[in-house]
Amino acid sequence: MQDIQLKITDRNGVTHEIVAPTDMAMNLMEVVRSYELAEEGTIGICGGMAMCASCQCYVISDHDLPPKSDDEEAMLAEAFYVKENSRLGCQIQMTSALDGLEVLLAPEA
Numbered sequence: 001m002q003d004i005q006l007k008i009t010d011r012n013g014v015t016h017e018i019v020a021p022t023d024m025a026m027n028l029m030e031v032v033r034s035y036e037l038a039e040e041g042t043i044g045i046c047g048g049m050a051m052c053a054s055c056q057c058y059v060i061s062d063h064d065l066p067p068k069s070d071d072e073e074a075m076l077a078e079a080f081y082v083k084e085n086s087r088l089g090c091q092i093q094m095t096s097a098l099d100g101l102e103v104l105l106a107p108e109a
Contacts (some may be wrong), residue, residue, distance in 0.1 A: 004099040007061075011105050020094045028089035028103065029055035042108050046097045048090035053079035055089035056106035063101050065092060079109040 004022055008031075009015045020031045029044045032055070043098065046052035050071040055081055059065065068076070074093045076082050086106065092098070 001082050002060055002096055002099075004094065004096060004101070006031065006098070006100075007078075007102040007106040008035075008037055008057075009060075009102075010105060011107060022096050024094075026094045028057065028092040028094070028101075030090075032089060032093060032105065038105060043105075044090060046090075047098055050075050050088055050091055053088060053109065056086055057082070057089050057103040058083055058106060059103055060099070061086045061100060061102040065098075081106050 002022060003019045006018050006020050007015055008018060008086070015035055016035065017033055020026065027048060029048055032038055033044055043055050045054040050069065053075050067089060072088050074085055075088060
């Protein structure tokens with residue numbers, strides 16, 4: 001496994017180019033939290049269970065992501081600021097296929 005490069009634009013419009021490990025079973029929400037790219041207590045409130053949408057992001061790059069689970073679809077159906085490219089960061093596992101992934105964190109609800 002290898003580290004991958006990500007571009008994450010935070011809620012203040014600042015783009016961060018970061019490195020994420022693919023060998024620690026981390027998801028995008030956990031990467032955002034570990035780099036402190038969102039204020040504490042504003043992302044991953046449910047702990048990554050697809051139950052709060054606080055980690056919603058907009059996928060900007062053209063990566064082939066796994067399909068949304070029923071839980072993710074249900075949560076996004078109730079979330080604010082949902083767009084066609086909305087995903088829950090907690091449902092995006094860091095894999096080598098995501099090298100170069102670009103996302104924008106959705107506004108806080």
